[in-house]
Amino acid sequence: MLGFRDCTDMPMEHLESPPPSDHDTVRAVQWQGDHLRLLDQRKLPFDEAWVDCHDANEVAEAIRDLVVRGAPAIGIAAAWGVVLAAQRGDDLDAALARLRTARPTAVNLMWALDRMRVCIDAGANAASLAREAQAIQDEDLAANRAMGAMGAALIQPESGVLTHCNTGSLATSGFGTALGVIRAGYASGGIARVFADETRPWLQGARLTMWELGRDRIPATLIADSAASHLMKAGEVQWVIVGADRIAANGDTANKIGTYQLAIAAKHHGVKFMVVAPSTTVDMATPSGDDIHIELRDPLELLSHAGQRTVAERAQAWNPVFDVTPHELIDVLVTERGVIERPDAAALRAMFGASGSH
Numbered sequence: 001m002l003g004f005r006d007c008t009d010m011p012m013e014h015l016e017s018p019p020p021s022d023h024d025t026v027r028a029v030q031w032q033g034d035h036l037r038l039l040d041q042r043k044l045p046f047d048e049a050w051v052d053c054h055d056a057n058e059v060a061e062a063i064r065d066l067v068v069r070g071a072p073a074i075g076i077a078a079a080w081g082v083v084l085a086a087q088r089g090d091d092l093d094a095a096l097a098r099l100r101t102a103r104p105t106a107v108n109l110m111w112a113l114d115r116m117r118v119c120i121d122a123g124a125n126a127a128s129l130a131r132e133a134q135a136i137q138d139e140d141l142a143a144n145r146a147m148g149a150m151g152a153a154l155i156q157p158e159s160g161v162l163t164h165c166n167t168g169s170l171a172t173s174g175f176g177t178a179l180g181v182i183r184a185g186y187a188s189g190g191i192a193r194v195f196a197d198e199t200r201p202w203l204q205g206a207r208l209t210m211w212e213l214g215r216d217r218i219p220a221t222l223i224a225d226s227a228a229s230h231l232m233k234a235g236e237v238q239w240v241i242v243g244a245d246r247i248a249a250n251g252d253t254a255n256k257i258g259t260y261q262l263a264i265a266a267k268h269h270g271v272k273f274m275v276v277a278p279s280t281t282v283d284m285a286t287p288s289g290d291d292i293h294i295e296l297r298d299p300l301e302l303l304s305h306a307g308q309r310t311v312a313e314r315a316q317a318w319n320p321v322f323d324v325t326p327h328e329l330i331d332v333l334v335t336e337r338g339v340i341e342r343p344d345a346a347a348l349r350a351m352f353g354a355s356g357s358h
Helices: 056-064 071-088 092-100 107-121 126-152 178-188 204-215 225-233 259-269 345-352
Strands: 029-031 036-039 050-053 159-163 191-197 221-223 239-242 246-248 253-256 272-276 322-325 332-335 338-341
Touching: 029 071, 029 126, 036 071, 050 056, 050 071, 056 071, 056 092, 071 092, 071 107, 071 126, 092 107, 107 126, 126 178, 126 272, 126 332, 126 338, 159 178, 159 225, 178 191, 178 204, 178 239, 178 272, 191 204, 191 225, 204 221, 221 225, 225 259, 239 259, 253 259, 259 272, 259 322, 338 345
Parallel strands: 159 191, 159 239, 191 221, 239 272, 272 332
Antiparallel strands: 029 036, 036 050, 246 253, 253 322, 332 338
16 A cells, blocks of 8 residues: 655655644654654643653553554654664664554554665665654645645635544644644634534543644634534534544544544534545555454543542443444545545545555
């Protein structure tokens, strides 16, 4: 599914993108030359702490433990993890293997590591690998800005939107995917009302999206996950806008748990449903959503809150962190390559080809 360029002696091509605006000030993944600095998303919104990673193992641990999260940001961080391994003279095969298993659902992680693998196989040294990792990060920012403009253009003026989880600058190189559309739509005046649901059990919507929007001066209203259908029935939103962790060849989309039920509710209430994701999230090697591995995490994440158990001791919990929305429930898929209405296997083949070569 991957297309690559020679990265052994080619100078890095920085894609041109506008400087950060008043509505885009967060940069959660920062390369420091000899280590990777990550904004610790477990501690937001009250503590803006940073975690410094000095080797690939520390990057893998940060990905697994949700210091960094969001499919694009995970891929970017993993690419820098490979650079750290090369700088230290570590076993690159072992580093790649460790990083690959950190989070199994997000295809961007695999794509970024495969791209770095091609460079390694071509004889790239640490400096060349650093150029490639920076290119991955720059390309993501440029893609996010393009998707934001395309998605915002589809939204009628004075619309209300609902978003799920966190898909902004915290989850990407900057600007965001679904939240990038909301940023662009708010800046242009098309979006009048923004709602974010809390997104249990890690509360990414409550802790991260509300923090990010507030920091960038975009007014937003938080709702409980279970209030979404009532919000739609009340006519407060015309679009649900979400990101994706993996999009299958037929358009089925894996995203944060709770996305599927939002799509069902949106269809019932006549609310449009938009998925926003870079082309690196499209996995043409996965035929349908039935073939996507869904990550299960520790049941204690459901049974506890902030380290304090909140459920009776003998209770059990089932904690899938993603679900799959069938393509029939998706009105629009926005990637940096363009907009696909009613995405299905034929539409994705037309845009990405049978193999998804980039």
